Amino acid sequence: MAPSPKYKLTYFDLWGRGEVTRLIFAVSKIEFEDDRVTREEWPKRKAEMPFGQLPVLFIDDKSPLSQSGAMERYLATLHGINGDNPLEAAYCEMICSTLGDVFSGLPFMEKDPKVKAEKAKKQWEDKILPALKHIDTYIGEKKKEYIIGKFSYADLYVMQMLLFSQKDYSEYLKDIPNLAAIRDRTAQRDGVKEYLATRKDCAH
Amino acid sequence: MSEKYKLTYFDAYGKGEIIRILFAAAKVEFEDHRFKVEEWPKISKEMPFGVVPVLFIDGQPLSQSGAIMRYIASKYGFAGADQKEAAYCEMIVSQLDDVFTKLPWFEPDPKIKEEKTEAVWKESILPSMQKMEDYFKEKKRDYFTGEKLTYCDVVMMHILIQAQIDCPQRIKTLPTLCALRDRVKEVDGVKEYLATRKVCPA
Numbered sequence: 001m002a003p004s005p006k007y008k009l010t011y012f013d014l015w016g017r018g019e020v021t022r023l024i025f026a027v028s029k030i031e032f033e034d035d036r037v038t039r040e041e042w043p044k045r046k047a048e049m050p051f052g053q054l055p056v057l058f059i060d061d062k063s064p065l066s067q068s069g070a071m072e073r074y075l076a077t078l079h080g081i082n083g084d085n086p087l088e089a090a091y092c093e094m095i096c097s098t099l100g101d102v103f104s105g106l107p108f109m110e111k112d113p114k115v116k117a118e119k120a121k122k123q124w125e126d127k128i129l130p131a132l133k134h135i136d137t138y139i140g141e142k143k144k145e146y147i148i149g150k151f152s153y154a155d156l157y158v159m160q161m162l163l164f165s166q167k168d169y170s171e172y173l174k175d176i177p178n179l180a181a182i183r184d185r186t187a188q189r190d191g192v193k194e195y196l197a198t199r200k201d202c203a204h
Numbered sequence: 205m206s207e208k209y210k211l212t213y214f215d216a217y218g219k220g221e222i223i224r225i226l227f228a229a230a231k232v233e234f235e236d237h238r239f240k241v242e243e244w245p246k247i248s249k250e251m252p253f254g255v256v257p258v259l260f261i262d263g264q265p266l267s268q269s270g271a272i273m274r275y276i277a278s279k280y281g282f283a284g285a286d287q288k289e290a291a292y293c294e295m296i297v298s299q300l301d302d303v304f305t306k307l308p309w310f311e312p313d314p315k316i317k318e319e320k321t322e323a324v325w326k327e328s329i330l331p332s333m334q335k336m337e338d339y340f341k342e343k344k345r346d347y348f349t350g351e352k353l354t355y356c357d358v359v360m361m362h363i364l365i366q367a368q369i370d371c372p373q374r375i376k377t378l379p380t381l382c383a384l385r386d387r388v389k390e391v392d393g394v395k396e397y398l399a400t401r402k403v404c405p406a
Contacts, residue, residue, distance in 0.1 A: 063288070067295045070294035070298060073291070074294075078287060086275050086278035086279050087275065089275075093268060093270060098253050130254070134253060
């Protein structure tokens, strides 16, 4: 059997666009070097990256792969958590991209707390909640244990978004029981449970 | 029995045209449902997440252009020879999407639009595309990520066809990518589609 490749994930010391990849490694029980770059170090490290951005996944110290979606889908497929066919993989991507779109609209960089709260409220009410409720209803109707039925990286995405939301936005998580159940089920999975117990807590 | 497809999108290129071109390259029929801007409020309510494009597959909706693109590519053999190549296709296409999204598509003032466009090309688009040009030139092969046509090549073609029309002077430093564009334009299926498609400003 071929040896497992050597993986290094280079990202900032954040959850952000790196945490789902870390979770995929955790649930797949694959070791990786969790290379976290500080803001001070970043200017010196930038040139190593294919397009000067993070996250980047290095496979056997070469072939740097950027774009969080690309590395998530690559690793998920390799480790059997990207559905069993192109259609299931497409639904995983649809859910993850939809969540990515709506959550990325939150005012992460806003310094004025009052403006931040207003913008966040608007994003939750106008974009995030409608998306979550839609997914929640669909899962409920189809009586699915996980987003596509069987466990996939899309469930890691859902779990991560809801765990992040618990910090500052818990009041919005009341009416999505099916997604909350997926969050809890996923958090108990072998590999995920251990990782969550010891991972670094980040603001986002 | 083969799947029945309907693509719902604006009567424009936007995020829909790549999907139309991929169907053409795959020689797969689909219903090309185009709606006018005035219809959008009504259509939006009918879409699962209020966004388009949506691909209806035997009546079941799939949204998110990336998911749709990769679905058609995977099903019809344009997603690379293996998982690694598929990942690099996604990396390049997503990088292009990131930088082109920064353009001031909806800026009403033409002077401001031109200034912002120039800035985005200089600061974001060209730095990324120059790296792609240098990488591809070194590889000396017909297609960007490997030995066969992938959706990454189709995206590159679409972007550079538009750039050739809108701002040819900006892509003068990308000759190898332009040669790729010209090669993909001749691919069976794509060629016929380009010859007869409705031309849109964007």
